[in-house]
Amino acid sequence: MNALRSLSLATGLVLAIVVSAQQKAPFTYPDMLMLDRISGLAVDPAGTTALFTVRATDMEKNRGVSTLWMKDLVDPKKPEAKVPAGEGGAGDVQWLADGSAFYFLSGRGEGGTTQVWKADAKGTTATQVTRLPLDVQAYHVARDGSGVVVALSVYPDCGADAIACTQERLKANEGVKASGHVYDRVFMRHWDTWKDGTRNHLYYVSLKEANAQPVPLMAGFDGDCPTMPFGGSEDFTLSKDGRTVYFSVRVAGKTEPWSTNFDLFSVPVSGGAAKNLTGGNPAWDAQPMISPDGTRLAYKAMKRPGYEADRFQLKVMDLPTGAVTDVAPTWDRSPSGLAWSRDGKSLLVTADDIGKHRLFRIDLKTSVVTPLSTDGHLDAFAETPKGFVFQKSGLSGPAQLYASAPKAKLIDQGATVLTQVNASLKDKAFGAYEQFSFPGWNNETVYGYVLKPANYTEGKKYPVAFLIHGGPQGSFGDAWSYRWNPQTYAGQGFGVVMIDFHGSTGYGQAFTDAINEHWGDRPLEDLQKGLAFALGKYPFLDGGNVAALGASYGGFMINWIAGVWNEPFKALVSHCGIFDTRAMGYSTEELWFTDWENGGSVFSKPANYETFNPLLHAGKWRVPMLVIHGDKDFRVPLTQGIGTFTACQAKGIESKYLRFPDENHWVLKPQNSMQWHTEVFGWLEKHIGGGR
Numbered sequence: 228m229n230a231l232r233s234l235s236l237a238t239g240l241v242l243a244i245v246v247s248a249q250q251k252a253p254f255t256y257p258d259m260l261m262l263d264r265i266s267g268l269a270v271d272p273a274g275t276t277a278l279f280t281v282r283a284t285d286m287e288k289n290r291g292v293s294t295l296w297m298k299d300l301v302d303p304k305k306p307e308a309k310v311p312a313g314e315g316g317a318g319d320v321q322w323l324a325d326g327s328a329f330y331f332l333s334g335r336g337e338g339g340t341t342q343v344w345k346a347d348a349k350g351t352t353a354t355q356v357t358r359l360p361l362d363v364q365a366y367h368v369a370r371d372g373s374g375v376v377v378a379l380s381v382y383p384d385c386g387a388d389a390i391a392c393t394q395e396r397l398k399a400n401e402g403v404k405a406s407g408h409v410y411d412r413v414f415m416r417h418w419d420t421w422k423d424g425t426r427n428h429l430y431y432v433s434l435k436e437a438n439a440q441p442v443p444l445m446a447g448f449d450g451d452c453p454t455m456p457f458g459g460s461e462d463f464t465l466s467k468d469g470r471t472v473y474f475s476v477r478v479a480g481k482t483e484p485w486s487t488n489f490d491l492f493s494v495p496v497s498g499g500a501a502k503n504l505t506g507g508n509p510a511w512d513a514q515p516m517i518s519p520d521g522t523r524l525a526y527k528a529m530k531r532p533g534y535e536a537d538r539f540q541l542k543v544m545d546l547p548t549g550a551v552t553d554v555a556p557t558w559d560r561s562p563s564g565l566a567w568s569r570d571g572k573s574l575l576v577t578a579d580d581i582g583k584h585r586l587f588r589i590d591l592k593t594s595v596v597t598p599l600s601t602d603g604h605l606d607a608f609a610e611t612p613k614g615f616v617f618q619k620s621g622l623s624g625p626a627q628l629y630a631s632a633p634k635a636k637l638i639d640q641g642a643t644v645l646t647q648v649n650a651s652l653k654d655k656a657f658g659a660y661e662q663f664s665f666p667g668w669n670n671e672t673v674y675g676y677v678l679k680p681a682n683y684t685e686g687k688k689y690p691v692a693f694l695i696h697g698g699p700q701g702s703f704g705d706a707w708s709y710r711w712n713p714q715t716y717a718g719q720g721f722g723v724v725m726i727d728f729h730g731s732t733g734y735g736q737a738f739t740d741a742i743n744e745h746w747g748d749r750p751l752e753d754l755q756k757g758l759a760f761a762l763g764k765y766p767f768l769d770g771g772n773v774a775a776l777g778a779s780y781g782g783f784m785i786n787w788i789a790g791v792w793n794e795p796f797k798a799l800v801s802h803c804g805i806f807d808t809r810a811m812g813y814s815t816e817e818l819w820f821t822d823w824e825n826g827g828s829v830f831s832k833p834a835n836y837e838t839f840n841p842l843l844h845a846g847k848w849r850v851p852m853l854v855i856h857g858d859k860d861f862r863v864p865l866t867q868g869i870g871t872f873t874a875c876q877a878k879g880i881e882s883k884y885l886r887f888p889d890e891n892h893w894v895l896k897p898q899n900s901m902q903w904h905t906e907v908f909g910w911l912e913k914h915i916g917g918g919r
Contacts, residue, residue: 266626316333360390361381375432376432413481413484417456426445428443431497451479464515475489511527540553541553575587577605579704623657692911698779744826773915774915777804789847800911803856848880
């Protein structure tokens with residue numbers, strides 16, 4: 228604890244943790260910030276070696292540092308080891324089909340650009356594969372290593388020679404002293420970045436010959452692949468023979484901020500015009516995956532244009548004929564991760580399911596859906612000749628690497644833990660948790676979770692942190708988070724209550740759809756009934772000391788309940804919350820979202836935006852509120868947070884405004900996250916007390 232104590236004191240936080248000899252120290256947010264984070268699972272085809280990345284936190288440099296690690300699956304008793312070839316940074320690992328080598332992205336090369344590198348199967352040596360003047364955003368290597376498809380950010384109007392043209396234009400821009408930018412499209416900014424006219428485009432680079440020139444695969448294309456801002460290598464793939472690229476992209480034009488119409492295209496690696504494979508679907512087509520035999524293309528597709536939370540339907544296209552088959556069309560879940568089984572007879576998908584994120588196998592002939600995991604959050608998986616290797620996390624702890632037991636029907640039952648990352652957590656006390664259900668809006672079953680404080684004492688009452696998730700099409704379930712982590716609240720001595728209200732994912736599409744045009748009534752009823760149910764069922768929850776906290780839509784709900792349901796609460800925390808729904812409707816960037824959620828645009832249906840507008844109820848606000856916002860938040864613009872704080876101050880309500888000039892919709896920098904948690908827990912301690 229010495230290092231954590233020094234860290235806490237350096238940030239102005241004094242931790243007063245009194246632990247008896249019989250108790251473990253509670254898990255706290257300084258502990259969370261310093262955890263190593265596992266991600267990026269890649270298993271070789273033979274199932275003998277697993278590669279993954281570990282992100283450590285460097286508080287001094289205020290950033291995360293990722294390294295590449297290897298686990299021997301043949302002799303799992305051997306501890307995981309850092310990969311020498313990964314020194315200098317490595318990520319996005321891909322194996323060759325014969326397992327003789329693997330590739331990865333790294334920015335260690337000359338010029339500091341991110342390029343594709345290759346390492347031997349043991350990871351002892353690495354050589355640089357691409358030497359492009361621009362950063363490689365994502366890539367796919369041909370199965371035999373004969374070529375690589377890379378994504379580069381270029382100016383699309385440059386034409387076929389976009390790489391050199393982009394490089395010249397960027398260099399020329401460095402000497403321009405005028406700071407103005409002219410836009411002719413409303414999609415001027417996205418997430419946290421002002422657009423500069425570049426697009427992510429795909430190129431093919433032959434690895435058979437030295438100094439091969441990149442072949443443009445999207446020349447002049449007005450669109451991004453990978454999609455911005457969070458797309459990656461899952462947005463495109465190579466055919467089995469390495470001759471064709473399949474990719475998902477939205478044709479932008481001036482309708483981009485209103486459109487969710489992503490289509491799948493194919494293009495030969497030699498270049499030429501791309502062919503639209505899904506032009507008949509005006510909604511989202513995504514994540515193309517080639518079958519093991521190379522004859523079929525699996526992908527996900529939505530039906531309703533403009534609705535980003537529509538259910539993804541699984542589809543398989545026969546490539547020789549173009550015929551498309553719906554897979555498990557009546558399965559009422561929306562898949563996230565997607566892969567083919569090794570034998571090509573089924574699809575393996577992950578999906579939210581009643582407060583968990585599980586793995587499923589879907590038979591392609593019968594459409595029978597078989598669960599392959601039970602609880603927690605299945606973060607990543609790989610099917611090997613000997614079974615499954617997977618990463619799993621949950622409310623009980625962060626991700627570890629596991630191997631399923633032989634012939635296990637449920638891969639996480641009897642699984643072997645392969646890694647010991649964050650082994651010190653065994654000495655920490657966590658809050659016990661339980662899922663519960665109750666009749667919510669329309670008397671439909673609604674689920675939630677409750678956590679006891681760490682080192683819970685029988686018969687004692689504890690103040691309550693009522694956490695409200697964002698999205699709104701999201702979930703606070705059996706999952707681990709490095710931002711809104713309920714175990715950090717339990718570690719501070721609070722009981723925690725979370726409700727998956729109508730609009731949440733994993734309970735069927737009708738349940739998710741129920742929030743459309745009903746932001747302030749149906750989910751509010753679920754929250755009211757859910758909190759009342761929890762307070763009645765769990766006697767350790769102190770109903771006289773409750774604080775509500777939320778971000779994004781959760782922040783909207785904090786601002787909404789401040790005016791329409793403030794009786795139970797002694798304190799509120801609104802992070803990046805919507806204060807004025809009408810202003811949100813014409814100032815956010817992804818306009819399809821506000822248009823869908825309100826049944827039309829703010830210009831065509833202005834009255835709809837006033838139905839659940841927190842601004843109109845601010846006169847009834849009375850509860851002390853901590854308001855948090857990032858200057859670079861373009862999803863919920865900065866003025867929404869300023870408006871929330873101004874309303875509190877104008878009414879004389881005790882309030883604070885925590886501003887992060889360098890953060891977006893999320894708080895990502897370690898020092899900022901430390902400050903966020905210090906302020907939030909200080910606010911709760913002041914108004915509802917501490918439980919320890």
